[in-house]
Amino acid sequence: MKTVTYCGSSAKDISNFDTEAKQRILRLLDMLRAALDLHPKDFKYMGIVGEGVYELRVRTSKQYRVFYVAKFREAIYVLHGFTKKSQHTSQRDIEIGTQRYRYIINHRGKNEKKI
Numbered sequence: 770m771k772t773v774t775y776c777g778s779s780a781k782d783i784s785n786f787d788t789e790a791k792q793r794i795l796r797l798l799d800m801l802r803a804a805l806d807l808h809p810k811d812f813k814y815m816g817i818v819g820e821g822v823y824e825l826r827v828r829t830s831k832q833y834r835v836f837y838v839a840k841f842r843e844a845i846y847v848l849h850g851f852t853k854k855s856q857h858t859s860q861r862d863i864e865i866g867t868q869r870y871r872y873i874i875n876h877r878g879k880n881e882k883k884i
Contacts, residue, residue, distance in 0.1 A: 770803055771839070772802070773802055774844045775847045776846055777849070777865070779848060779849055786827075787829055787831070789829045794827055798835075798847065802845055812825055821839070831853075835849070836848040841877065849862060
């Protein structure tokens with residue numbers, strides 16, 4: 770079973786989601802980790818962020834998004850969690866995901882404590 774590794778502030782960001790959204794995100798990540806489902810029902814490929822990056826989509830009273838990459842053998846990397854405020858994903862959120870993806874590519878397997 771893969772581990773789930775939270776990058777930057779992604780764990781804190783998700784912890785600030787409303788309770789229902791947080792529970793659904795964590796359940797989806799657990800399903801991915803256990804390889805029970807290759808892709809959740811509501812996801813989107815986010816190649817603009819990085820190769821193999823997907824976006825989990827959860828809607829409760831607000832729209833929540835989580836960028837993750839699961840293509841690596843050792844872990845599912847959660848890159849960024851945010852509340853979507855408009856129809857388009859903001860450039861800032863894309864840039865945060867892209868920076869964290871690049872960091873992972875450059876530091877995987879080097880036993881970094883914090884990504």
